[in-house]
Amino acid sequence: MNAEGKALKVDWPRCEGRGLCAELLPERILLDEWGYPVILGPVPAEEQILAREAVRACPRRALHLF
Numbered sequence: 176m177n178a179e180g181k182a183l184k185v186d187w188p189r190c191e192g193r194g195l196c197a198e199l200l201p202e203r204i205l206l207d208e209w210g211y212p213v214i215l216g217p218v219p220a221e222e223q224i225l226a227r228e229a230v231r232a233c234p235r236r237a238l239h240l241f
């Protein structure tokens with residue numbers, strides 16, 4: 176992990192935009208007006224456990240943490 180944290184990325188063709196990820200990680204993921212996730216910058220170390228849970232919970236396997 177670099178000093179700036181890990182990156183959350185959305186695989187857009189897979190994402191259905193229902194926003195479960197934003198419910199699980201509201202401090203890092205907002206929803207746009209259509210319900211698709213907007214990632215707010217890199218994920219710091221203290222949020223990475225929750226970020227991994229959001230990745231695992233995505234019903235479309237559309238969220239990734241690098």
Ligand code: SF4
Nearest residue numbers: 190191193194196233
């Ligand atoms: S949980 Fe997965 S499918 Fe749902 S909005 Fe987030 S990335 Fe998209």
